Amino acid sequence: MMKKNNYNNVSSNGETLKILEIDPWLKPYKKDIGLRMNSYKRTKHSLLGDEGNFKDFANGHHFFGFHKSEDGWYYREWAPAAEALFLIGDFNSWNRESHPLTKKEGGVWEIFIPGKEALAHKSKVKVRVKSKGTDRDRIPLYIRKVVQDPNTHDFSGQIWEPEEPYKWSDENFRVDSAKPPLIYETHIGMAQEKEGIGTYKEFEDNILPRVKAMGYNTIQIMAIMEHPYYASFGYHVSNYFAASSWFGTPEELKSLVDKAHSMGIAVLMDIVQSHAVKNFAEGINEFDGTAHQFFHSGGRGYHKAWDSKLFNYGKHEVIHFLLSSIKYWLEEYHFDGFRFDGVTSMIYHDHGLGTAFDEYSKYFSLNTDIEALTYLQFANELIKEIRPDAISIAEDMSGMPGMCLPVAYGGIGFDYRLAMGMPDFWVNTLKRKDEDWDLGKLWHELSTSRPGEKRIAYVESHDQALVGDKTLIFRMADKEMYWHMNKDSQNISIDRAIALHKMIRFITISLGSEGYLNFMGNEFGHPEWIDFPREGNGWSFKHCRRLWSLSDNPFLRYEDLKNFDIAMIRLMSEEGLIGGGNPQPLWLDQKKKIIAFRKRDYVFIFNFHPTESHEGFGIPIHEEGSYQVVLDTDEHRFGGYERISHNTVYEVGTLPKYHTHSGIVIYLPSRTAMVLKKIK
Incomplete structure (x- = not known):
């Protein structure tokens, strides 16, 4: 529940909410805003009571899963509809009957295994779940590491309990809120030049120094949460408490974060709570045998465009599970905040697909999922309770009013929203002749924001670099990049692309947004597209890596673009020219x-x-x-x-x-x- 000094003057129709003072155009929708705030207060009270807080509530990872005690191991699961659970693994030679769990109150199952060495570090485990009509071997919900068998390709949970816990050296690191975030968007696996999957350690050794040298003060890491299919770019999450084993061990990820902090670089995680992989064997779908344990039933629980499952944010146990995941990543890995993926999909029943948000009424219709908005308010409140300096960024293309205003004002509580209209604007502009560019629209798109709400500006992220799309420079230069990127070569298309690549980035970062983002390699005009290894390309890694040597080659024009990006970032950062109100x-x-x-x-x-x-x-x-x-x-x-x-x-x-x-x-x-x- 809300604390007694919060919202004590808020009427049911939201008349006194500050959001209505900040944006008077919202006054016709004060009842709608009041509805979402009443949902916030009502649900919070039902979860926390009169004096509780989310920091103490979001502790699922401290109770469920595997926990070592003085006398042995406790293992607990939440599976309300299950008829029987059995722990199986290396420790009992995968005996499917020998270690049954006992059902407690509230759908909780538990087993105690005596002996501190009963479960060994790195031993593999699963849980057999019997329910009406199903009998499946599943990966435990709160498992902290998952591994794939190189022969069978099956995934298993893995006990992760090293003798010596990781010793952090970043206790004094805090995000400097006075400095606008200059975000280098990254993917660990494709950050290396080799044709293969990069590791946490390689990123720490090779990429962090580059980020520091380029002047970016924040990295945003994609695909950290465990995902069974590498080519999903990390968006089909299977395990919400396991760091991706594609790139190395938990300690290696912690070392990466620790090293970044020692260099003054904040580390954000791309968190995916908008949907989940539908797989049974690897994910959480139908863990207890029912479709509605975590997700909506029927069509509402399935995202046709993403082929994935959709959470029921109105269910208290789901709120507990997802909030516990947020707290876990902040506590266990010292992340400095999150970029929330797919917020638009969460907050509208039609997921925002095909909707033009060109008038306020479209934000406050029956299409709006108030339960999802309530959950996001809880998530942001939890983040600030744990780390007041932490950053939260919403990937919301709709521009929902109040997305980046404090919950106390009637907002959703994010610090920033990705300005997703900017890359779309540049794509559409480049389809026109240069003489036909509309500078009035350019000014409006880059400088206009909702009152009091902060944006992250960007020209292109990973989205624009994926196969089927084109990076900015490839749209302008295309095949000429294969032959004329040598500094001695003269080519009209390349000259245009080089000039506009610099200008477009410079005006985007300078026209009023409070932060800036770049996907790794795009700063120097990385050629071609991103294509993950898949059957259609013969499982090739050729287009799933970053060719850093291009930017380091003094004979190629990629170096020119890299040098400009470094100078641009340094000027904008050192002179405090990012944000600061409208130019x-x-x-x-x-x-x-x-x-x-x-x-x-x-x-x-x-x-x-x-x-x-x-x-x-x-x-x-x-x-x-x-x-x-x-x-x-x-x-x-x-x-x-x-x-x-x-x-x-x-x-x-x-x-x-x-x-x-x-x-x-x-x-x-x-x-x-x-x-x-x-x-x-």
């Missing part, structure tokens, strides 16, 4: 394709025109001062043509063509961007 527009010229704006003492100028350069162009500044270029996309070190002077000091004066305006007169080469700093 001040100075000039927007649709015909000449010029955008200029100011952020504090910096002026950003972009000339997107493909051919027209402008000599003596006047940019209004509206205040006295002197300015000097500190970074531009046309520098030689970035593969440019050195057309922009860094030595010239531009004095603000009366503009020749606009005698009522003061500003600077400057040369604007075609397809370039620059930023000037006020020096006095």
